[in-house]
Amino acid sequence: YSFEVADVKMHFTLFDMYEKEAKNCLENKLVIPAYDYVLKCSHTFNNLDARGAISTTERMSYILRVRELAKGCAEQFVEVRKNLGYPLLKK
Helix, strand or coil, rough: CCCCCHHHHHHHHHHHHHHHHHHHHHCCCCCCHHHHHHHHHHHHHHHHCCCCCCCHHHHHHHHHHHHHHHHHHHHHHHHHHHHHHHHHCCC
């Protein structure tokens, strides 16, 4: 599927939609849903890459976009845990 059938135009649209929704979730401090959308972005990027739809130059910008979203999720997750007083750490 990913190498031969995946609709390239649709996957570019999906990537943009997932990225926008991940940013929206992060703005609203919804770290788990944001992370779900980061994973969807990553999977969609991989489908586009498998189809050869992304050039070498574009590839790095897409990877950076996913990386920035993942970084935002990680930072917010740490903030949430900090605000809870790190309840899973042994004292």
